[in-house]
Amino acid sequence: MPLILFFVVLALAVCGARAQDTAMQEAARRAEVLAHSPPDAAKVLFGREGAPTVGPAQAIGAYERGCLSGAVALPADGPNWQVMRPSRNRAWGHPVLIAMLERLAAKLPAQAGWPGLLVGDIAQPRGGPMLTGHGSHQMGLDADLWLTPMPGRRLAPAERDEMSATDVVRADGMDIDAATWTPQHRRLLETVAREPAVTRIFVNAAIKRALCRETGPDRAWLAKIRPWWGHNYHFHIRLSCPGGDPECHGQAPPPPGDGCGRELDWWFTEEALHPPPSPPRKPLRLTDLPPACAALVTAPAGQALQVRGRGR
Secondary structure: HHHHHHHHHHHHHHHHHHHHOOOHHHHHHHHHHHHHOOEEHHHHHHOOOOOOOOOEEEEEEEEEEEEOOEEOOOOOOOOOEEEOOOHOOOEOHHHHHHHHHHHHHHHHHHHHHHOOOEEEOOEEOEEEEOOOOOOOOOOOOEEEEEOOOOOOOOOOHHHHHHHOOOOOOOOOOOOOOOOOOOOOHHHHHHHOOOOOEEEEEEEOOOHHHHHHHHOOOOOOOHHHHHOOOOOOOOOEEEEOOOOOOEEEEEOOOOOOOOOOHHHHHHHHHHHHHHHOOOOOOOOOOOHHOOHHHHHHOOOOOOOOOOOOOOOO
């Protein structure tokens, strides 16, 4: 694995581990990050914006360096979904993603035997880097979905901020936990992967291993299932850039094949299972993001925002 990708992935692995933080833990992490971040760090500027911009929706930039205008929120409750960790205010997304989640949730009971979605982090009201957690989720085209079936009752806000999702991976990381993994988990992931707009689904490598083992001859959808550190409590879906968003820069498609061969085996080596800690990364500034992102945030008191020139 190339070194630069290795460090990026490690940073995102830590993010995944923090996805289960309770409201109190999240507040403590945010306070720590604010105390040690320059006031013009992009995550500080975007993290303090509490509402979306008005106007047409536009995903701007890339999944790890971008922002979102015209975001809409996934309602806290729907017929087949509930938004988790509401105190984070991260249920905002591109309208294309929000509509897909609502449509997907409606068909899961019949197609996957899954009663409904517990939805984790999507994006901040204006996208951009976050104070805590994710390195991506910046354009409103990423969403975390819990590997816990929606219960048959409405959870109170305090429950949504405190309860933990279900860990479906064995403690040694070598396979799924037979006590928590069910056939419905495979059907859930297959149903999501067959959504045309979904370009990638990030899961723990042990989940990918189980899917490779349990799937029959119709395996094309497995190409979208990508092993990633963490992601044993939730899976992370990513949509392709919507048509009509010219400043959205997507990724190349996943490589051909089902991804169940030697490329998966690496994830169960010592190098992958117990990687060394990565050095801390410098916080992104607005100059690291597309120029259009600067218009979505306000400058700290007494400072002017630095905006890089348009290079493309």
